[in-house]
Amino acid sequence: MTSEFAVEMRDVVKKFITPEGNEMAAVDHVTMQIKNGEFFSMLGSSGCGKTTSLRMVAGFEWPTEGEVYIEGKAMGHTPPFQRKVNTVFQNYALFQHLTVYQNLAFGLEMEGAKEDEIKKRVGRALEMVQLTGMDRRKPKQLSGGQQQRVALARALVKTPDVLLLDEPLGALDLKLRKEMQLELKALQQQLGITFIYVTHDQEEALTMSDRIAVMSKGKIQQLGTPVEIYERPTNKFVADFIGESNFLEGKIKSISQNEASVFVSSINAEVVGLPISKGLVKGEEVIVSIRPEKIHIAEKDAINQNMFRATVTNTVYIGVDTKVFVDVHGAKLKVWEQNRISRLDPKSFYTVGQEVWLMLLPENTIVLRKD
Amino acid sequence: MNPFRRSPFVLTAAVLVYIFLYAPIIGLVLYSFNASRANVTFEGFIPKYSDRIVMEGSLVKSSPCGPFHWYCELAKNNDVAEAAGNTLTIAFIATIISTIIGTMAALALQRYNFKMKPFSQLSLYIPIVIPEIVMGIGILTLFSQFFGWVNETFNLVGNARLSLGMATVTASHIAFMVPFVALVVQARLQGFDKSYEEAAMDLGANEWITFRRITFPIILPGIMSGALLAFTLSLDDFVITFFTNGPGSTTLPIYVYGLLRRIITPQVNALSTVWILVVFIAVLLLQILQNRESKDHS
Numbered sequence: 001m002t003s004e005f006a007v008e009m010r011d012v013v014k015k016f017i018t019p020e021g022n023e024m025a026a027v028d029h030v031t032m033q034i035k036n037g038e039f040f041s042m043l044g045s046s047g048c049g050k051t052t053s054l055r056m057v058a059g060f061e062w063p064t065e066g067e068v069y070i071e072g073k074a075m076g077h078t079p080p081f082q083r084k085v086n087t088v089f090q091n092y093a094l095f096q097h098l099t100v101y102q103n104l105a106f107g108l109e110m111e112g113a114k115e116d117e118i119k120k121r122v123g124r125a126l127e128m129v130q131l132t133g134m135d136r137r138k139p140k141q142l143s144g145g146q147q148q149r150v151a152l153a154r155a156l157v158k159t160p161d162v163l164l165l166d167e168p169l170g171a172l173d174l175k176l177r178k179e180m181q182l183e184l185k186a187l188q189q190q191l192g193i194t195f196i197y198v199t200h201d202q203e204e205a206l207t208m209s210d211r212i213a214v215m216s217k218g219k220i221q222q223l224g225t226p227v228e229i230y231e232r233p234t235n236k237f238v239a240d241f242i243g244e245s246n247f248l249e250g251k252i253k254s255i256s257q258n259e260a261s262v263f264v265s266s267i268n269a270e271v272v273g274l275p276i277s278k279g280l281v282k283g284e285e286v287i288v289s290i291r292p293e294k295i296h297i298a299e300k301d302a303i304n305q306n307m308f309r310a311t312v313t314n315t316v317y318i319g320v321d322t323k324v325f326v327d328v329h330g331a332k333l334k335v336w337e338q339n340r341i342s343r344l345d346p347k348s349f350y351t352v353g354q355e356v357w358l359m360l361l362p363e364n365t366i367v368l369r370k371d
Numbered sequence: 372m373n374p375f376r377r378s379p380f381v382l383t384a385a386v387l388v389y390i391f392l393y394a395p396i397i398g399l400v401l402y403s404f405n406a407s408r409a410n411v412t413f414e415g416f417i418p419k420y421s422d423r424i425v426m427e428g429s430l431v432k433s434s435p436c437g438p439f440h441w442y443c444e445l446a447k448n449n450d451v452a453e454a455a456g457n458t459l460t461i462a463f464i465a466t467i468i469s470t471i472i473g474t475m476a477a478l479a480l481q482r483y484n485f486k487m488k489p490f491s492q493l494s495l496y497i498p499i500v501i502p503e504i505v506m507g508i509g510i511l512t513l514f515s516q517f518f519g520w521v522n523e524t525f526n527l528v529g530n531a532r533l534s535l536g537m538a539t540v541t542a543s544h545i546a547f548m549v550p551f552v553a554l555v556v557q558a559r560l561q562g563f564d565k566s567y568e569e570a571a572m573d574l575g576a577n578e579w580i581t582f583r584r585i586t587f588p589i590i591l592p593g594i595m596s597g598a599l600l601a602f603t604l605s606l607d608d609f610v611i612t613f614f615t616n617g618p619g620s621t622t623l624p625i626y627v628y629g630l631l632r633r634i635i636t637p638q639v640n641a642l643s644t645v646w647i648l649v650v651f652i653a654v655l656l657l658q659i660l661q662n663r664e665s666k667d668h669s
Contacts, residue, residue: 060569080572093570097588106584110575158574 003072006162006194007034007057007085012066014052014218026052028218029066034162034196039188041197041205044215045241050198053215054164057196059083071161081110085162086155090170092147094139100126100150101135107158125157128187145176152184162194169204181207202242206230214238234277236368239289246295246333248288249370255282260367262288266331272305273362280367287368293336294364297324297350298357306360312350317343324350326358333358396647403640404438406431410637441641451642454626461537461622462605465544470598472545473552474590480553481560495550503547507614510543511535514615535617543615544605551604552597559593592661599657603650 014027027049034040042050055061056068059080068075070083086107095103104122113121126132129149139147148168155163165184169177185208188195199205205212206226214221214229214237222229222238233239236247250264250271260280261272271288280286298307310326310333317323322343324335335358341348350356407414408429417440419433424440426432436443445451480492498506518533527533567589571581587594609624616625623646630639 058569058573060572079577080569081575081577085573087570087573089566089570091564091566093564093566095567095570095585106571106576107574110580154570154574 003069004035005033005069006036006038006071007196008032008069008072009053009056010067010069012053012056012063012068014049014056014061015064025064025218027056027063030215030218030220031066032213032220032223034194036194037192039185039195039197039208039210041199041209041212042215043199043202043205043212043242045200048215049218050200050215051166054087054166054196054198057162058085058087058164084160085164086158086160087164087166088151088155088168090167092139092151094147094150094154096139098138099135100131100137100139100142103139103150104135104154104157107154111158121157125153128156129153144171145180148172148180152187156187156191156193160193162196163188165195165197167199168197169199177204184208206242214241216241233289233366233368236287236289236371239366239368244292244334245289246292248290248331250286250288252280252282252284252286252367255280259362262286262367264288264331267308267328269308269329271360271362271365274365274367275363276367277369280369285370287370289366289368290360290364292323292334293321293338294361295333295335296359296361297335297337298359306362306365308358308360310356310358312352312354312356314352315349317349322349326356328358399640400644400647403441403637403644405441405637405640408636410635410640441637442645444636445638445641445645448638450621450626451623454621454623457537457620458606458622458624461541461544461620462602465541465548465605466598466602469545469548469601470552470594473549473597473601474556474594476549476553477556477560480557481563482565495553498547498550499554503610506547507543507611510539510546510611511614514539535615535620537620539615539617540612540620540622543611544608547608547611548601548604552594552601555597555600556590556593559590559596563590595657595661599654606650 009030009032012027012030013025015023015025018024026047030049030053042053044050052061056063057070059075059078059082062077070085075083095106098106101122104125105118108118108121122135123132126135129152131146131149131153134142134146134150139150142150148171151168168184169180172180181204184195188208197205197208206229209226211223211225212229213223216237221241222234224232229238230242233242233245239245239247248264248266248271250262250266253261253263253270255261255276258275259272260274260276261270262274263270274288308328310328312324313327313332314325315322316325317339319339321336321338324337326333326335343349402410402413404416405413406417408426408431414430416438417431417434418437420435420437421433422435424431424434431440434440434443476491476495480488480495485491514535518535521527522532563586567585568581571585572578576584607624608622609628612622612625613628616622621629623642627639627642630636
């Protein structure tokens with residue numbers, strides 16, 4: 001390995017001309033460094049620039065500005081067939097007129113490998129994805145899951161430095177998708193290859209990734225480990241996009257080195273002892289964000305700060321959790337309570353109109369800049 | 372079951388359509404065995420085989436070939452053989468060239484955006500919609516003006532002089548066949564997924580190998596149907612060939628037209644029957660090939 005980073009994007013911009021003739025930046029000044037052997041995901045909804053970023057690494061698109069580096073080498077206008085990366089396509093793009101064996105052998109023939117070597121490597125790749133014996137089938141004779149494995153094997157047989165995956169599990173049903181997620185992760189760890197994975201499915205990204213880049217409107221909103229992204233979102237978009245959050249608008253009342261007190265006008269109360277990120281100042285308008293499963297419901301007024309009187313407006317039982325919707329001085333909040341106890345007794349649910357106390361733990365509560 | 376399918380009306384309509392389509396062809400084949408040389412009414416089959424042709428008025432009484440008398444006459448006819456040779460030569464060359472040009476045009480129009488694209492697309496339709504006779508006259512004018520100018524300028528004499536012939540017929544056929552090929556291939560390309568090409572390049576194939584091993588096999592059925600259409604158009608083109616042919620480049624349609632102006636003998640019918648048979652076998656073979664192809668893919 002010549003470089004610390006398998007792939008690096010430095011200040012990359014990709015502009016397209018829309019059919020109306022306007023210029024649009026699909027990728028807008030993106031910088032990221034993907035380490036060797038890392039499982040890296042780009043997560044975002046459609047049109048966020050994740051696929052365009054991946055295609056620029058593969059070489060199907062060239063940046064309008066900035067540069068893509070693979071193994072420390074600037075790629076410039078290097079065509080795809082001269083890059084040591086391989087792609088698993090969303091629709092698999094298996095060659096329908098060739099057999100499974102020929103599909104896998106194609107890339108090796110391009111390297112000029114000898115026939116017996118091709119045979120050996122194709123055999124090993126098929127074994128790896130558990131498709132031994134399928135080599136003479138045509139892609140159309142395989143199930144969706146099997147086609148997906150062929151696409152994976154076709155890319156991996158080339159032993160690339162970096163494997164690019166563009167929503168590879170999107171076409172599979174939920175159960176198979178979950179199996180494949182774990183299988184892909186295990187395969188990546190076993191091979192030690194860098195995976196760059198594009199998905200719009202946050203659970204998929206959280207399950208598999210070492211690090212995730214959350215993208216929106218061509219920009220990286222946050223880049224970090226799954227835990228960081230979920231527990232410490234750095235802006236409202238990420239807090240809202242990943243999982244669910246309650247947002248309360250407020251103003252910083254007092255601030256110390258790493259704690260702040262925020263006056264939340266909508267509930268007419270002060271939340272104290274909140275951890276803060278740098279750059280926030282006293283008097284600034286902020287958003288207090290807290291995940292629904294991190295709010296505790298207490299029935300009695302315990303001796304604690306950050307306790308608020310609330311009225312239950314609705315409860316919904318969804319098996320794993322019970323969703324409790326409450327009203328705090330007119331502010332609507334959602335609270336997820338895990339069903340650790342049996343709910344067979346109807347009395348175990350909160351009743352509509354019941355008065356409860358909500359407890360916010362400062363370490364679970366995030367202060368975000370208002371944008 | 373659909374009640375409509377049992378309706379006597381549907382059956383009658385189907386029979387009528389078949390009669391309308393095939394009665395002329397059956398009549399044509401039947402008349403190729405006509406004993407009468409005049410070929411206006413059917414006078415029965417030629418009854419007997421004998422060692423020489425016996426005529427009685429305009430009726431053939433016996434022949435070495437028996438009922439296949441007119442086919443034997445046809446086989447002896449050198450003009451027919453020459454015309455058939457010309458027709459096939461022109462059709463083959465024109466098909467190959469127009470298929471290559473038409474396919475390239477279709478590929479260019481499908482994947483690139485350029486300023487003149489709407490104009491280029493439109494210009495493909497024009498040769499199809501303008502009357503053939505207009506195109507024929509146009510091509511003739513072009514050739515005669517151009518050849519006249521070249522002959523004049525370079526003082527060409529004798530065989531060196533440019534004149535109408537096989538080359539001009541072939542060139543004009545290519546001109547009207549290209550749009551047909553391009554449109555057929557374009558229709559096929561509509562459903563072509565670009566990710567196949569990206570996958571090939573991703574696996575290390577350059578543009579040329581990608582085209583040869585991936586794109587071309589995928590669009591080959593489209594190219595084949597375009598080529599077949601072009602081939603049949605060339606085989607039976609009359610109007611444009613009429614204007615652009617010269618000495619030694621008579622094609623079958625031109626030859627048949629020439630025969631008809633003199634006398635309609637059953638030889639014409641025999642020729643047509645052979646022609647139909649050849650085309651029928653060709654289409655059948657193609658169908659079998661395509662079926663095998665699609666079975667492989669399903």
